[in-house]
Amino acid sequence: MRGAHADPQSFDPFAGDYDRYCDLHDPLGDWLGERIAELSLGGARALDAGCGSGRHAQSLADAYDEVVAADLSPALIETARLRRPHSRVRYQALDLHDIADSDGFDLVLSMATLHHVPNxxxxxxxxxxxxxPGGTAILVDNVSARPTPPRWAYLTGAACELPRDILRLGPRDAWWLYRFRTSRPWLAHLLSDRYLSRAQFERRYREVFPEARFTDLGFAHAMVWHRP
Known part of the structure; x- marks a missing residue:
């Protein structure tokens, strides 16, 4: 594990470790695959805004001819290019607000990213x-009853997950996952996050996406909206 860094919100100093963490623990990936199948999504173009190291963008390439995958972190984009290259995925190191495309997208996806944006x-x-027109937006983000859960809540959660992870992954990967979840850089990152409550999420998102549908995912909340 790497040491502390100046900007706790940045993924750059631990991009490789974060990628491995997501390989070992990605509950949103299964949910996304089920929604794509359930909604019969697919088409010419998809956007993954806040793509991280590319795990969801790679899945979108099975349903879309072209996937644009953008993330603010150059280190995560480089990790994606090295570990998840795909002929139909174009990775870009971009701020979300700088994503511009006159053709638009059949699917706009953002997973566990929007709590990082300042506005x-x-x-x-x-x-x-x-x-x-006729396209879909799927926006998913973490939610919490309080804007930032306390440090002890994350440590307790890591300890509770360890026995289940041992059964699911085996002791070696489970112990690595526990060490990552309790590492100083990761905890500093989590404690820099600010979350909406579930009710706040629905109110804020519905103001921009009328008639959107919402799903409770436990630690996260999901919005699906179809543009007329």
Whole structure:
């Protein structure tokens, strides 16, 4: 594990470790695959805004001819290019607000990213402009009853997950996962996050995406919206 870094919100200093963490623990990936199948999604173009190290962008390439995968972190984009190259995926190191495409997208996806943006309403409005007529937006983010859960809650959660991870992954990967979850850089990152409550999420997102549908995912909340 790497040491502390100046900007706790940045993924750059532990991009490789974060990628491995997501390989070992990605509950949203299964949910996304089920929604793509359930909604019969697919088409010419998809956007993964806040793609991280590319795990979801790679899955989108099975259903879309072209996937644009953008993330603010150059280190995560480089990790994606090295570990998840795909002929139909184009990785770009971009701020979400700088994503511009006159053709638009059949799917605009953002997973566990939007709590990082400084102006949520502006980001939501921008993502809406990128959805083609007849297209779909799927936006998922973490939620919490308090804006930032305390440090002890994350440590307790890591300890509770360890026995289940041993059964699921085996002792070696489970112990690595526990060490990552309790590492100083990761905890500093989590404690720099600010979350909406579930009710706040629905109110803020519905203001920009009327008639959206919402799903409770436990630690996260999901919005699905179809543009007329």
């Amino acid at each position: 949520l309403d502006k980001a939501l409005r921008h993502l809406r402009t990128l959805v083609r």
